[in-house]
Amino acid sequence: MSNLRSLKIAGRTFESRLLMGTGKFPSNDIMKNALAASGTEIVTVALRRADLSNPNDNIIGAIDTNRYLLLPNTSGARDADEAVRLARISRAAGCEPWIKLEITPDPYYLLPDPVETLKAAEILVKEGFIVLPYINADPILAKRLEDAGTATVMPLGAPIGTNRGLKTADSIRIIIEQVQIPVVVDAGLGAPSHASEAMEMGADAVLVNTAIAVASDPIGMARAFRLGVEAGFTAYTAGLGEEKIQAEASSPLTGFLRNDS
Amino acid sequence: MSFADKIKMYDWEFVKSAIFAKTADDVKRALYTDKRTHNDLLALLSPAAEPFIEDMAQQAHKITLQRFGKIIQMYAPLYISNKCTNSCLYCGFNCTYKIDRKTLTEKEIIKEAEFICKLGFRHVLLVSGESPVDVPVSSFCRIAQILKKFFSSISIEIYPLSTDEYRTLIKSGVDGLTIYQETYNKITYKQVHPAGKKRDYKWRLTTPDRGGTAGFRRLNIGVLLGLSDWRVDGAFTGLHALYLMRQYWKSHISISFPRLRPATGGYEPEFPVDDSALVQLICAFRLFLPDSGLIISTREPEQLRNNLIPLGITQMSAGSKTSPGGYAMEEHADKQFEISDIRSPEDVAKTITLSGYEPVWKDWDKAFLNG
Numbered sequence: 001m002s003n004l005r006s007l008k009i010a011g012r013t014f015e016s017r018l019l020m021g022t023g024k025f026p027s028n029d030i031m032k033n034a035l036a037a038s039g040t041e042i043v044t045v046a047l048r049r050a051d052l053s054n055p056n057d058n059i060i061g062a063i064d065t066n067r068y069l070l071l072p073n074t075s076g077a078r079d080a081d082e083a084v085r086l087a088r089i090s091r092a093a094g095c096e097p098w099i100k101l102e103i104t105p106d107p108y109y110l111l112p113d114p115v116e117t118l119k120a121a122e123i124l125v126k127e128g129f130i131v132l133p134y135i136n137a138d139p140i141l142a143k144r145l146e147d148a149g150t151a152t153v154m155p156l157g158a159p160i161g162t163n164r165g166l167k168t169a170d171s172i173r174i175i176i177e178q179v180q181i182p183v184v185v186d187a188g189l190g191a192p193s194h195a196s197e198a199m200e201m202g203a204d205a206v207l208v209n210t211a212i213a214v215a216s217d218p219i220g221m222a223r224a225f226r227l228g229v230e231a232g233f234t235a236y237t238a239g240l241g242e243e244k245i246q247a248e249a250s251s252p253l254t255g256f257l258r259n260d261s
Numbered sequence: 262m263s264f265a266d267k268i269k270m271y272d273w274e275f276v277k278s279a280i281f282a283k284t285a286d287d288v289k290r291a292l293y294t295d296k297r298t299h300n301d302l303l304a305l306l307s308p309a310a311e312p313f314i315e316d317m318a319q320q321a322h323k324i325t326l327q328r329f330g331k332i333i334q335m336y337a338p339l340y341i342s343n344k345c346t347n348s349c350l351y352c353g354f355n356c357t358y359k360i361d362r363k364t365l366t367e368k369e370i371i372k373e374a375e376f377i378c379k380l381g382f383r384h385v386l387l388v389s390g391e392s393p394v395d396v397p398v399s400s401f402c403r404i405a406q407i408l409k410k411f412f413s414s415i416s417i418e419i420y421p422l423s424t425d426e427y428r429t430l431i432k433s434g435v436d437g438l439t440i441y442q443e444t445y446n447k448i449t450y451k452q453v454h455p456a457g458k459k460r461d462y463k464w465r466l467t468t469p470d471r472g473g474t475a476g477f478r479r480l481n482i483g484v485l486l487g488l489s490d491w492r493v494d495g496a497f498t499g500l501h502a503l504y505l506m507r508q509y510w511k512s513h514i515s516i517s518f519p520r521l522r523p524a525t526g527g528y529e530p531e532f533p534v535d536d537s538a539l540v541q542l543i544c545a546f547r548l549f550l551p552d553s554g555l556i557i558s559t560r561e562p563e564q565l566r567n568n569l570i571p572l573g574i575t576q577m578s579a580g581s582k583t584s585p586g587g588y589a590m591e592e593h594a595d596k597q598f599e600i601s602d603i604r605s606p607e608d609v610a611k612t613i614t615l616s617g618y619e620p621v622w623k624d625w626d627k628a629f630l631n632g
Binding site: 023024025026027028047048049050051076077078082085086089105106107108161162163210213214 | 326327328329330331332383413478506510511512513552614617618619621623624625626628629
C-alpha cells in the first residue's frame with residue numbers, strides 16, 4: 001500500500017477509501033443517505049438488479065453519477081463467459097468501462113471461482129476494461145491477476161454477507177506485501193473495527209455492503225464505517241507500534257543510565 | 262444417485278415417529294445451534310416446537326435480514342394453457358371437469374406479457390396443464406424466445422420433461438424450473454393422482470434431478486399443503502432441498518409453500534394447514550436453509566402475506582391471474598384455483614415498502630444465459 005493520502009485506482013484518484021455496495025437496503029432513499037454518510041466515491045451495483053435500458057430504473061436512478069463512480073458488478077455470473085457477457089452489456093449501455101468481476105458458481109457461500117475469474121480478467125483487460133476482481137485471499141492468484149493487468153485485487157475477509165471479519169487476515173497480509181496494485185478487502189467485514197483492522201494491516205481500501213445495509217440504522221452505520229476506515233488508515237500511516245509479549249514501561253526505570261546529566 | 266435412490270433410505274412412518282418423538286430440549290438445541298442438520302429440521306417441525314414459534318420467528322427474521330436484506334422479489338404467473346390430461350383431485354384443470362379450456366396463441370401470449378410487463382414485473386413464471394399435444398416443448402421454446410423481449414427472467418411450471426428437453430428450454434431463455442412433488446407420501450400421491458402421466462411418482466420425483474442436470478439456475482420445489490401431514494412432507498422437502506443443493510451445487514434452490522385453495526371439483530384437504538402451522542413451517546425452513554429462496558403466492562390472504570414479509574419470505578407473486586388470458590383478455594378460460602390476495606401488484610408493493618422492505622422487480626438478466 002502506498003502512503004499517499006488519496007487512493008489511486010487505474011489513474012483515477014479518490015479521497016475515500018471506503019467502497020460501498022447497494023444490495024439489501026430497505027429502500028433506495030435509505031441507500032442514498034447511507035452512501036452520502038459513508039463518504040464513499042465508488043458505488044457498486046449488480047448488473048442483474050439494474051435495468052440499463054430504462055433511464056428511470058430505480059437503483060441506477062438513485063445513484064448520482066456526478067458524485068460517485070458507478071462500478072457495475074457481475075454478481076450472479078457462474079463462469080467467465082457469463083461475466084464477460086454482462087460486462088460487455090454494461091459498457092454497451094453507456095457505463096464506464098469499470099467492472100467489478102464476481103464469478104460465484106456456488107449460490108450459497110458465493111465464493112469466487114479462481115479459474116474462471118482469471119480467465120475473464122484476461123479477456124476483459126484485453127478489451128480495455130478496468131477490472132476489479134473479487135477473489136479468495138489467495139496471494140498467488142492475486143499476483144496472476146496483477147500480471148494479467150487488473151486494476152486492483154479484492155480479496156475477501158470472510159464469505160459475502162457473513163459479517164465475520166478478517167478470517168483470512170494472514171493471507172491478506174501476504175497479498176498486501178506482494179502486489180503492487182491496490183488491495184481492496186471486499187467481503188465479510190461486519191463492524192467498523194473490522195474495516196479499521198484491514199486498513200491498519202495496510203489494505204488500500206475496503207468494500208462494505210451487508211453490515212451497513214442491514215443495520216437498524218444504515219445511515220449511522222455508514223458513518224461509523226467511514227470513521228473506522230479513516231481511523232485504520234491514519235493509524236497505518238502514523239506507524240503502529242510493534243506487538244510484544246512482555247510489558248515494556250513507557251517511562252523506563254533505567255532511563256537515567258542513558259542520561260548524560 | 263438420484264433423489265429416488267436417496268429417498269429409499271427414509272420411510273414415511275419412521276420419519277413421522279421421529280418428528281413426534283422430539284422434545285423441547287431437541288427444539289432448543291435446534292434453535293440455538295450454529296449449523297443445523299436434518300435432524301434439527303425434524304425438531305423444528307415437531308409439535309414440541311409449537312411453544313417456540315415466536316423464538317423461531319425471531320431467528321428466521323434475523324437470518325433472512327443477514328442473508329437477503331430487506332427485499333422481496335416480485336414475480337407473476339402467466340398461464341399458457343388449462344388443457345390437461347391428468348385428473349389430480351385437487352386441481353381445477355382436472356381433465357374430467359367440464360370447464361372452459363384454452364391454449365393461448367402466440368399473439369395472445371404477447372398481449373398477456375405486455376400487460377404483466379406494464380404492471381412492473383420482469384420475472385415471469387409460465388404455467389400450463391399437462392397437454393403435450395396442445396403445448397409441446399417446441400411451443401414453450403418459441404414462447405420463451407418471444408418473452409425474452411419482455412422479461413429478464415423466465416421460469417416454467419409445466420409438466421415434467423426429459424433432461425434434453427430441459428436443455429432446449431434453457432437454450433431458449435428459460436432459467437428457472439418450478440416443480441412440486443405435491444406430496445412425498447406415495448400412497449396419498451397415488452390416491453390424488455388417479456390417472457394420467459402424473460400418476461408416475463418416480464418420474465415426478467426425479468424431475469428436479471433432470472432439471473439440475475440440464476443446468477437450470479433456479480430449482481423451486483414444494484408440496485401442496487393439505488394433501489398429507491405437513492410436518493412429514495416438510496421433512497421430506499427439506500431432505501430433497503438439501504440433496505439438490507449438494508448435487509446441483511450451481512443451482513439456487515427455493516421452496517414454495519402453497520396451501521390448497523378452493524377449485525372446481527371442491528376437493529377438501531384431508532390435512533388442513535392452519536396459519537400457525539404455515540408460520541412454523543416457513544420459519545423451520547429459514548432456520549434449516551438460511552440461503553434458500555422462500556416463496557409465498559397469492560393463494561394466501563392479504564393480512565397473512567403482510568405478516569409473513571419479515572419471517573423469511575424472499576419472493577412473492579402479486580395480482581396473479583390463474584387462467585389463460587386472465588390478465589388482458591376480456592374472454593378468458595377457467596382458472597386453476599381461486600387466489601386469495603386480490604390486491605394489485607402496485608398495492609402489494611406499497612405494503613412491502615410501508616413494512617420497511619424494498620420490492621425488487623428485476624434481480625436477473627437474460628444476459629446470463631445467452632445474451
